[in-house]
Amino acid sequence: MLGLDPVAARLFLPFVLLIGLYVSWTDLKGMRIPNASVVTLALVFVVLGPFVLPFEIYGWRLVHLVVVLVLGFALTVAGVMGAGDAKFLAAAAPYVALVDLRLMFMLLAATMLAAFATHRAAKHTALRRLAPDWESWERSRDFPMGTALSTALTLYVALAAFS
Structure with missing residues (x-):
């Protein structure tokens, strides 16, 4: 059983899923996560x-949100992550129970690897023609992390909803 109550997770899931899909799309298309x-x-x-x-x-x-926002701001200033990624992490933080932090990091690691591999593979195949105007194809050093972040959060909430 996860730290996020299943009833709460079922209520949050449709919203997290839709917002997550939008975040993924905007980050892939324009390399930004809208405020x-x-x-x-x-x-x-x-x-x-x-x-x-x-x-x-x-x-x-709610304290999670504030703490992650402060940490994210510091990491953004240090050049470790983008501001949109830091803000998304802060907004996602209240959904994650502290007891589930290890699971969340595992989900994040898995989604980061999967998103990176999928994005790079699609970038160099005919799949790229499906969305030729995406900014993320043109960036060699940057990666649309919103895809991995939103997927990890959605998977976490879904796991809690159906546990």
């Missing part, structure tokens, strides 16, 4: 969380 998608992801938790989580858990999960 509106990050704010929406955070608002879904802020608005729906009190209805499905005990108040104490809900409050601590």
Whole structure:
């Protein structure tokens, strides 16, 4: 059993899935994660969380958002990650129970490897013709990390929903 309550996860899942798909697409297409998608992801938790989580858990999960936002800002300033990735991680943080952090890191590692391999393979095959105007094809050093981040969050919430 995961730390995210299955009832809460079932409520969050459709929103996380749709926002995640949008984040993936915008990051692949334009190498950016729109602020509106990050704010929406955070608002879904802020608005729906009190209805499905005990108040104490809900409050601590909001602390996750602030802590990850501060850490993400520091990593962005240091040039380790993009600002959109840092903001997405902060907005996603309240959904993840602290006891599930190890699982979340494993999911993130797996989705990063899968997204990178898939993106690079598609970039050098005929699949690229399906979306010839994507900015991510042109970047050799940068990678659209929003794809891996949103997939990891969606998988985590789905695992909790059906556990």
